[in-house]
Amino acid sequence: MIENNLKTAIKASLEAGDVIMQVYDTAFNVEIKDDKSPLTEADKRANDVINSYLKDTGIPIISEENKQIDFDTRNQWSTCWVVDPVDGTKEFIKRNGEFTVNIALISNGKPILGVIYVPATKTIYFGDVSKKQGFKAQLSSHQTPLEELTNKIKPLNPKSADGSIVQVVGSRSHMSTETLDFIDTIKQSGKEVEVVSKGSSLKFCLVAEGNADVYPRFAPTMEWDTAAGHAICNAVGLEVISKETNEPLLYNKENLLNPWFVVSKQ
Template sequence: MNKLLQIAIKASLEAGKVIMQVYDTAFDVEIKDDKSPLTEADKKANDVINSFLIPTEIPIISEENKQTDYNVRKTWKTCWVVDPVDGTKEFIKRNGEFTVNIALVNDGKPVLGVIYVPAVKTIYFANVESNKAFKANLDSHNVTVETILKLAKPLQPKNNSSNKVEVVGSRSHMNEDTLNFVEDLRNEGKEVEIVSKGSSLKFCLVAEGNADVYPRYAPTMEWDTAAGQAICNAVGIKVISKETNQPLIYNKENLLNSYFLVSK
């Protein structure tokens, strides 16, 4: 297995361990300048992940790190893109649907990706170059990479030939663009079912064949999507910008993503 992928896997497990230590306490919630919530788990997980990634001497873009000026970043050929706790709102609700996202980006494209779901100890990981992505259900955060490889099962997207389309979205509220997307499918005669998940697990739903398409008509940042895109790309699922009609790219001057569509 790729050495950098191994490091990312180990970092995600250790981050998951400290996240769950906070999850099981009465934690405080801060509100950041952009109005998004921040908990002790975000900060502790970020410190743990940095401790694994800094020794690789590859620069890091993390939601919880101070962002490096683009004049410096634009010289980076390779970088890590990290969200220590993706789905902090899910974490605060204690519904378990939050993840650790770690991706390696080369020339703007995600090439390795890890998504760890600490509440249920499920890990997804992918090497885009080898066209392989896997999922493993673990008994503990304290497992070796060798154990993970033994438990890992390859991800297989749906080969949908039926009239039913499973769309990743919110069961309780969808914005107008997403509703229009669903309505267009229905106008084509499709039977639409909405499948709901929090955080980057939305990408995993499509990559592992539990949904057909994920339309995202709401703001996301690069750290929300890089690992999920790697996992999808490794199994032939595209993540296409609605602005450029090209795959989402990373380490942009503005780290905000355009709206996008995840599908075959």
């Protein structure tokens, strides 16, 4: 049985995926925001769709494309949505398909539900932390009804951490010094390292579905980049640990920028 807020997030992500692909198939314009990040009509339209679904829950929303609300107000929220309507806008612009819709529900700073939808492949991932369940489904349409979706789901199963080869999520073309040091530490323990790569929040999904062992992120991310993936990983027994505190990442902070982190089994 899928929890009601999770149902809402799934429906919102599918409809957002539909409008994203409508833009994807056109000659769209790209704007540059104040923070130098790109913005397309897909980001705006997907954000409108997601807001229209989530506002009916009565739970406040933090979205990359919404006007950010003062922390004095946000600090009063025990529960909130954290949304990235198009995670991987650069991937969207490159038209490589590796962009996602991210929707997470946060309670007291911790992710409790998460949905990641991949519109280009019609693949959905979702997790419920309280039920310790995470699933993936391959859909035939953005309009797939929930009843049909639930018939297609398969459980997510992370790898056991006892292989001789450690698959590390990273960039094949340019890795930071910190990531290279992280990999060297694994090699020094006597294990081989294979680097696997994906765009956007699909990096979390690689670990959650057992196609990678660990995802070290030693570069800036925002809360909306990670919240949904964090929830899905937690739901299947993985941890997302801050390199600053050695504790799980927290959400709805005064500064919405994340510290560096590592996703793995603890």
